[in-house]
Amino acid sequence: MADPAHCPNPVADPPGAGPAARRLTVERHGLDVIARSERRGTPRTLFWPWFGANVSVLGLSYGAFALGFGISFRQALAAGVLGIVFSFLLCGLVAVAGKRGSAPTMVLSRAAYGVRGNRLPSVLSWMLTVGWETVLCSLATMATATVFSRLGWGGGTGTKAAALVLVCGLTVVVGVMGFDLIMRLQTLVTVVTGVLTVVYAMLVADRVHWSAVEALPAGSAQQFTGALVFMMTGFGLGWVNAAADYSRYLPRTASGRGVVGWTTFGACLAPLFLLVFGLLLAGSSGDLAAAVAADPIGALATLLPTWFLVPFAVVAVLGLVGGAVLDIYSSGLALLCAGLRVPRPLAALADGVLMIAGAVCVVFVADDFLGPFTGFLTTLGVPIAAWCGIMLADLALRRRDYDERDLYRPRGRYGDVPPLPLLLTLAATAAGWGLVTNEAARWLSWQGYLLGPLGLGGATGAWAYANLGVLAALALGFLGTLALGRGRVRRQERRAPSPADAEGPAG
Numbered sequence: 001m002a003d004p005a006h007c008p009n010p011v012a013d014p015p016g017a018g019p020a021a022r023r024l025t026v027e028r029h030g031l032d033v034i035a036r037s038e039r040r041g042t043p044r045t046l047f048w049p050w051f052g053a054n055v056s057v058l059g060l061s062y063g064a065f066a067l068g069f070g071i072s073f074r075q076a077l078a079a080g081v082l083g084i085v086f087s088f089l090l091c092g093l094v095a096v097a098g099k100r101g102s103a104p105t106m107v108l109s110r111a112a113y114g115v116r117g118n119r120l121p122s123v124l125s126w127m128l129t130v131g132w133e134t135v136l137c138s139l140a141t142m143a144t145a146t147v148f149s150r151l152g153w154g155g156g157t158g159t160k161a162a163a164l165v166l167v168c169g170l171t172v173v174v175g176v177m178g179f180d181l182i183m184r185l186q187t188l189v190t191v192v193t194g195v196l197t198v199v200y201a202m203l204v205a206d207r208v209h210w211s212a213v214e215a216l217p218a219g220s221a222q223q224f225t226g227a228l229v230f231m232m233t234g235f236g237l238g239w240v241n242a243a244a245d246y247s248r249y250l251p252r253t254a255s256g257r258g259v260v261g262w263t264t265f266g267a268c269l270a271p272l273f274l275l276v277f278g279l280l281l282a283g284s285s286g287d288l289a290a291a292v293a294a295d296p297i298g299a300l301a302t303l304l305p306t307w308f309l310v311p312f313a314v315v316a317v318l319g320l321v322g323g324a325v326l327d328i329y330s331s332g333l334a335l336l337c338a339g340l341r342v343p344r345p346l347a348a349l350a351d352g353v354l355m356i357a358g359a360v361c362v363v364f365v366a367d368d369f370l371g372p373f374t375g376f377l378t379t380l381g382v383p384i385a386a387w388c389g390i391m392l393a394d395l396a397l398r399r400r401d402y403d404e405r406d407l408y409r410p411r412g413r414y415g416d417v418p419p420l421p422l423l424l425t426l427a428a429t430a431a432g433w434g435l436v437t438n439e440a441a442r443w444l445s446w447q448g449y450l451l452g453p454l455g456l457g458g459a460t461g462a463w464a465y466a467n468l469g470v471l472a473a474l475a476l477g478f479l480g481t482l483a484l485g486r487g488r489v490r491r492q493e494r495r496a497p498s499p500a501d502a503e504g505p506a507g
Contacts, residue, residue: 030333030336030343030344031103031104031107031333031336031337031344031408032103033101033102033103033404033407034102034103034248034249036251038249039102039249039250039251039252040249040250040251041249041250041251041254042250042254042258043247043250043254043255043258043259043261043262043263044258044262045250045262046095046246046247046250046259046262046263046266047262047265047266048187048190048266049182049246049266049326050088050091050246050262050263050266050267051190051266051267051269051270052185052187052189052190052193052322053239053267053322053323053326054235054266054267054268054270054271054323055189055190055193055194055197055270055274055319055322056136056193056270056274056316056319056320056322056323057193057197057200057274057297057300057312057315057316057319058136058139058296058297058319058320059270059271059273059274059275059278060274060275060277060278060281060300061278061292061296061297061299061300062080062231062234062271062274062275062278063076063080063274063275063276063277063278063279063280063281063282063283064278064281064282064288064289064292064293064296065230065234065292065293066079066080066227066230066231066275066279067216067279067282067283067289068289068293069219069223069224069226069227069230069465070217070219070223071216071218071219071223071224071227072216072217072218072219073213073214073216073279073280073283074218075218075219075223075224075227076227076279076283077275077276077279078224079224079227079228079231080227080231080272080275080276080279081272081275082228082231083227083228083229083230083231083232083234083235084231084235084236084268084271084272084275085264085268085272086232086236087231087232087233087235087236087237087240088235088236088239088263088264088267088268089236089260089264090236090237090240090243090388090392091236091239091240091243091263091264091267092243092259092260092261092262092263092264092267093260093392093395094240094243094244094388094391094392094395095243095244095246095247095259095260095263096244096247096256096259096260096395097244097247097391097395097402098243098244098245098246098247098248098250098259099247099248099250099251099252099254099256099259100252100256100395100398100401100402101244101248101401101402101404101407102248102249102252102404103244103248103402103404103407104244104245104248104330104333104337105125105241105242105243105244105245105330105333106118106121106122106125106241106333106334106337107333107337107407107408108244108402108407109121109122109337109387109391110407110408110414111394111398111402111407111414111492112390112391112394112421112481112485113390113418113421113422114410114414114415114416114417114418114421115407115408115409115410115412115414115415115416116410116416116417117415117416117417117418117421117422118337119337119338119339120422120425121241121383121387121425122334122335122337122338122339123334123338124241124380124383124384124387125241125242125330125331125334125337125384125387126331126334126335126338126351127380128238128241128380128384129241129242129327129328129330129331129334129351130327130331130351130354130355130358131358131376131380132238132323132324132327133171133324133327133328133331133351133352133355133358134354134355134358134359134362135362135373135376136320136321136323136324136327137164137167137168137171137320137321137324137355137356137359138358138359138362138363139296139297139316139320140163140167140297140316140317140320140321140324141160141163141164141167141359141363142160142295142297142298142363143295143297143298143301143313143316143317143320144159144160144163144166144167144313144316144317145159145160145163145298146295146297146298146299146301146302147298147301147309147310147312147313147316148163148313150301150302150306150309151306151309151310157364160363160364164356164359164360164363167317167320167321167324168352168355168356168359170321171321171324171325171328171352171355172328172348172349172352172355172356174321174325174328175324175325175328175329175332175348175351175352176345176348176349176352177345178329178344178345178348182325182326182329185321185322185325188318189318189319189321189322192314192315192318193315193318193319193322194270196311196312196314196315197270197274197315197319199308199311200300200304200308200312200315201277203303203304203305203308204281204303204304207281207284207285207303208280208281208284209284209285210280212283212284212285213279213280213283213284216283220462222462222463222465222466223465223466225463225466225467225468226465226466226467229378229381229466229467229468229470229471230374230377230378230467232381232470233377233378233381233467233470234377235267235271236267237381237384237385237388237470238377239267240384240387240388240391241330241334241384241387241388242326242327242330242333242334243263245329245330245333247259247263252401281300281303288302288303297316297320300312301313301316324355328348328351328352328355329348331348331351332344332345332347332348332350332351333347335347335350335351372441374438375438375439375441375444378436378438378467378469378470379433379436379438379441379444379447381467381470382428382429382432382433382436382469382470382473383425383428383429383432383473385428385432385470385471385473385474385477386424386425386428386429386432386473386474386476386477387425387477388474388477389428389473389474389475389476389477389478389479389480389481390421390424390425390477390478390480390481392478393477393478393479393480393481393482393485394421394481394485394489396482397481397482397485397486397489398489398493399493400493400497403495403497413492413495414492418488420484420485420488421481421485424476424477424480424481424484425477427476427480428472428473428476428477428480429473431450431469431472431473431476432469432470432472432473432476433447433449433469434447434448434449434450434451434469435448435450435451435454435456435463435467435468435469435472436448436467436468436469436470437451437459437464437465447459447469448464451463451464456468
């Protein structure tokens with residue numbers, strides 16, 4: 001077990017609470033349960049990590065992404081607001097498991113999937129978080145190169161390589177160090193990025209032309225649905241598998257409603273503001289909207305006066321790195337849950353190596369960003385949505401806190417490899433992949449095989465790009481667990497509890 005004297009409790013100490021007084025060390029917590037003595041703070045402290053992770057100028061680019069579905073400003077606004085709020089509400093609900101079990105998200109998932117059966121969703125979670133790390137670091141690198149090019153300081157291969165080393169190096173170091181350094185960085189990200197984003201909005205406000213925005217033609221219900229699902233997968237569904245990693249430091253007596261509310265509010269606040277302004281900018285200029293597809297952050301820099309380019313680079317890099325460090329932290333935990341037996345810092349370091357390799361491919365090899373990005377979100381979004389539905393239904397069925405010891409024992413109440421959740425995940429994923437299409441990768445051209453038989457127009461019809469499979473997987477996972485898992489949960493909770501507040505092994 002980790003030594004409590006060397007395990008900082010950042011959630012208990014919000015920004016401004018004297019971090020300099022704490023000695024900065026590498027976090028030693030891995031998959032273990034947080035001891036009662038270390039569970040402090042209130043739900044409102046969850047605002048900081050969630051706000052800092054989502055106050056990225058990438059949110060502006062989602063305005064162009066949404067309009068790219070061929071819908072009007074009002075339709076895009078409605079799809080964005082619904083998608084952002086609903087998907088982060090899912091994060092808030094999953095975060096309740098953290099304060100009820102005081103362990104990482106993918107450890108708590110063992111209650112639904114069994115101790116070793118949970119390795120399947122853990123691998124999926126690891127793939128998703130590593131993918132997001134790669135995306136965010138790649139965007140920060142490309143944005144830096146664009147800014148340097150406009151300033152006449154380079155912008156070619158050498159600049160990109162230097163930016164890649166800086167961005168990835170910062171992400172890996174912070175991810176390896178763990179929660180204490182992450183929370184200190186999030187304080188800086190929250191303040192600096194928040195202020196500079198407002199300045200950016202003021203500087204480019206004159207580029208908004210309401211007449212052009214209002215003239216955008218309305219799209220179909222299928223196009224609206226596609227935009228809605230894209231916003232869900234691009235925001236909250238990309239975080240659900242890590243949502244309890246930050247609430248696990250709260251005491252069991254913390255308000256569940258408070259956990260849901262502060263997580264959702266902190267995560268939604270910046271994206272909603274950025275989305276609205278991004279829609280206005282993209283709707284005012286078709287050229288800007290097209291440029292965002294190739295370089296989502298760098299394209300936004302073309303609107304700025306030269307003197308603000310360096311501050312813009314700072315806000316872009318900090319915002320993206322703020323999200324990437326949370327991803328690399330959670331991806332390391334997911335890798336441990338998948339069965340890798342190494343200390344958490346080494347797992348985070350291994351993920352960092354993969355992230356760097358992926359970023360090199362995106363920055364130096366790929367010709368387009370939006371296509372592969374959309375394919376990545378929809379393909380992995382389907383099984384993650386299925387896991388989320390199962391996890392939320394399992395949590396809703398439980399009346400007691402998790403038994404901490406049995407989360408680590410294959411012969412405990414949660415079982416080893418229970419068939420129901422695994423079969424339900426596979427069935428929901430199969431159905432979901434049959435209702436999405438992916439043009440970004442030829443080897444995924446088989447997706448969408450249910451669109452024809454269900455009368456939805458086939459892989460080239462009106463519903464082909466609505467990404468209904470994500471919603472279907474979420475619903476099937478949730479409703480299937482509610483209908484079939486109630487008896488299993490009741491049998492688990494009738495068993496005598498393990499010794500109170502016992503900590504399980506770190507494996």
